[in-house]
Amino acid sequence: MAKIEKYIPIVGQPIIDDLKLIAEKLKGKSIQHINSTSVGGGVAEILNKMVPLMIDLNVDTRWDVIKGGEKYFDITKKFHNALHGKQEDITKDEFDIFMETSRKNMEEITNYSDIVFVHDPQPIVLINKKTNNKWIWRCHVDVSNPDKKVWKFLMDFIPKYNAAVFSAPSYSQQNFPIRQFLIAPSIDPLSDKNKELPQGYIDSVLTKYGIIKDKPMVTQISRFDRLNDPVGVIDAYIEKKKYIDCQLILAGGTAADDPEGIKVFEEVKEKAAKDKDIHILLLSHSDLEVNALQRASTIIIQKSLKEGFGLTVSEALWKSKPVVASNVGGIPLQITHKHSGLLCHSIDGAAFAIKQLLNSPEYAKKLGENGREHIKNNYLITRHLKDYLLLFISLYHSEDIVYL
Amino acid sequence: MSEIKNAQEPFRFYTRLHLTELTGLKAANLEQLVELIKNVPGSSIYHHTHKFLQQHQYLSPEPPNDFAYWVTEILGEDDLGERLASVDTIQFTTIRSLREKIMLTIEDYIKEKPSVKNRFANINDEFHFVKSISFILPTNYYAYNLKEFAEVLRKITIDSIYFHIFEARLRLEKGINDFSNWVENSIEDKELAKKISKLDPYTYTLDALRKKLIEIIEKKAGY
Numbered sequence: 043m044a045k046i047e048k049y050i051p052i053v054g055q056p057i058i059d060d061l062k063l064i065a066e067k068l069k070g071k072s073i074q075h076i077n078s079t080s081v082g083g084g085v086a087e088i089l090n091k092m093v094p095l096m097i098d099l100n101v102d103t104r105w106d107v108i109k110g111g112e113k114y115f116d117i118t119k120k121f122h123n124a125l126h127g128k129q130e131d132i133t134k135d136e137f138d139i140f141m142e143t144s145r146k147n148m149e150e151i152t153n154y155s156d157i158v159f160v161h162d163p164q165p166i167v168l169i170n171k172k173t174n175n176k177w178i179w180r181c182h183v184d185v186s187n188p189d190k191k192v193w194k195f196l197m198d199f200i201p202k203y204n205a206a207v208f209s210a211p212s213y214s215q216q217n218f219p220i221r222q223f224l225i226a227p228s229i230d231p232l233s234d235k236n237k238e239l240p241q242g243y244i245d246s247v248l249t250k251y252g253i254i255k256d257k258p259m260v261t262q263i264s265r266f267d268r269l270n271d272p273v274g275v276i277d278a279y280i281e282k283k284k285y286i287d288c289q290l291i292l293a294g295g296t297a298a299d300d301p302e303g304i305k306v307f308e309e310v311k312e313k314a315a316k317d318k319d320i321h322i323l324l325l326s327h328s329d330l331e332v333n334a335l336q337r338a339s340t341i342i343i344q345k346s347l348k349e350g351f352g353l354t355v356s357e358a359l360w361k362s363k364p365v366v367a368s369n370v371g372g373i374p375l376q377i378t379h380k381h382s383g384l385l386c387h388s389i390d391g392a393a394f395a396i397k398q399l400l401n402s403p404e405y406a407k408k409l410g411e412n413g414r415e416h417i418k419n420n421y422l423i424t425r426h427l428k429d430y431l432l433l434f435i436s437l438y439h440s441e442d443i444v445y446l
Numbered sequence: 447m448s449e450i451k452n453a454q455e456p457f458r459f460y461t462r463l464h465l466t467e468l469t470g471l472k473a474a475n476l477e478q479l480v481e482l483i484k485n486v487p488g489s490s491i492y493h494h495t496h497k498f499l500q501q502h503q504y505l506s507p508e509p510p511n512d513f514a515y516w517v518t519e520i521l522g523e524d525d526l527g528e529r530l531a532s533v534d535t536i537q538f539t540t541i542r543s544l545r546e547k548i549m550l551t552i553e554d555y556i557k558e559k560p561s562v563k564n565r566f567a568n569i570n571d572e573f574h575f576v577k578s579i580s581f582i583l584p585t586n587y588y589a590y591n592l593k594e595f596a597e598v599l600r601k602i603t604i605d606s607i608y609f610h611i612f613e614a615r616l617r618l619e620k621g622i623n624d625f626s627n628w629v630e631n632s633i634e635d636k637e638l639a640k641k642i643s644k645l646d647p648y649t650y651t652l653d654a655l656r657k658k659l660i661e662i663i664e665k666k667a668g669y
Contacts, residue, residue: 054603055601056601056602056603056606057603059585059586059603060461060583060603060605063461063585064463064581064583067583208468211468211472211574211576212570212572212574214468214470214574214576215470216470216471216472218470221467222467222468222470223465223466223467223468224466224467224468225465225466369570369571378515379519428463429465432463432464432465432579432581433465435581436465436579442488442489442577442578442579442580443489443579443580443582443617443618444579444580444581444582445582446581446582446583
């Protein structure tokens with residue numbers, strides 16, 4: 043069971059005291075999270091951390107998961123892609139299946155809490171069970187440019203909620219019928235991906251993958267897909283390698299059901315074969331190794347073409363690493379250009395920034411230190427928890443200044 | 447060692463926590479920006495002139511407000527960015543007057559350089575207006591004299607210092623920060639109250655401000 047006290051050495055006693063003060067204000071209120079899966083990354087990963095911490099703070103919290111068959115989840119995957127702006131052909135039959143499964147879930151899930159917190163589009167129809175309690179819709183998806191048909195469908199349900207939550211300002215909607223809040227995701231400093239590691243373990247990971255310890259390491263950790271632009275990263279590396287000797291590490295996984303991802307991985311391998319200092323590492327579910335690679339790196343890159351929030355940036359900054367990342371999605375929230383990292387818009391821009399940081403280690407160090415402070419103050423799970431508790435309280439107040 | 451003077455009324459420390467609410471309003475050029483600055487709620491102006499301070503509390507010297515940052519980094523208008531960053535927030539006792547100053551600064555610049563109206567931000571780089579919802583809670587910390595006051599200052603969150611110094615003065619329109627008010631009226635030390643109110647908190651990081659306050663109080667009280 044996660045204990046809030048374990049975060050005191052990281053964020054300090056006063057932050058935990060504040061969380062306890064807010065939690066007290068929720069005495070007598072019950073919270074019910076609903077999403078579509080209890081396992082894996084994304085929402086389930088957040089809730090697996092968040093729910094026990096809320097309970098530890100004496101907030102009456104529980105978590106329900108909706109059910110659905112393979113067909114239903116294929117359709118919701120299409121919804122997900124369409125909300126990201128991808129063209130998806132969703133038939134009337136598929137909308138009907140979605141509604142039918144939703145109706146079954148409405149029968150199975152009890153509406154018993156003061157506040158119902160629905161995550162993502164899959165359980166969105168459950169709002170039809172609303173009585174006089176409060177409902178929140180948490181959208182974890184980038185909906186800055188959604189497919190109109192799917193968005194219109196969801197808008198049959200969204201106005202019935204009391205509030206919606208988005209992860210970045212660019213996802214907010216003009217003339218939205220309900221209050222919309224900005225709550226960014228977070229990283230857990232105590233997780234395998236982020237906790238402190240012994241140098242011996244870090245060195246063993248480098249040895250395992252044939253990476254030289256005393257040559258600068260430029261690293262991108264991300265899935266091998268087009269949107270993370272691994273080919274562009276190699277181009278940027280080749281560009282600046284003319285001037286500085288260093289290694290490039292591209293590490294991540296591919297989804298077995300993603301033929302495009304496998305194609306990208308092959309392209310990357312082919313391009314990397316010409317240079318012995320490029321290391322392509324296929325990692326799956328090895329959070330400790332990812333942590334070790336990030337900690338061993340000189341610079342971390344995240345050259346995404348499109349991004350949700352881009353938490354790999356927070357992970358790198360938390361390790362005080364100088365970061366070069368694209369100015370897309372939630373990345374500019376994590377990096378203030380020239381203060382806590384460098385933002386770029388192109389391969390040339392990335393190459394220039396890498397060169398600048400490798401040649402100016404003092405500047406790079408300062409950016410990394412600022413970055414860690416920024417993450418400590420804004421993107422750790424304790425801030426996320428605070429925002430959720432305040433969000434619940436805000437449902438009972440419409441004013442901009444709330445005295446508790 | 448000086449004699450410890452107890453206050454008539456203890457100082458109760460509060461904290462202020464904030465949640466960000468989205469307005470859905472965005473600007474792509476200076477004309478749109480100034481039009482929205484005129485019309486958004488005061489809590490949005492407050493957010494964009496103070497967010498930097500809290501989110502980037504480690505940065506020194508003083509980081510710019512959001513408007514200055516956007517105008518400089520996105521529109522590339524360094525001259526206007528400098529003018530906006532130089533808006534001396536400490537001189538304003540209401541959000542209304544601060545809002546007017548920012549509007550006038552941008553409008554004057556557009557008059558001087560009308561071509562700037564044609565400069566648009568890219569689709570990912572627009573200025574998104576958001577606002578701060580403040581939650582003000584009493585903490586369990588009290589101080590009956592300056593010694594206790596300095597001790598609590600060491601322990602409380604920067605959110606608490608932020609509330610008593612920035613939010614009370616400007617957003618709640620008290621005109622003076624809470625610390626000076628208590629020192630003057632309950633400790634009856636006008637000189638120390640004046641010293642605290644003369645500090646320009648906008649030129650310190652929040653932790654540096656905490657240290658400075660403790661230093662002034664301890665020096666004055668002779669501990």
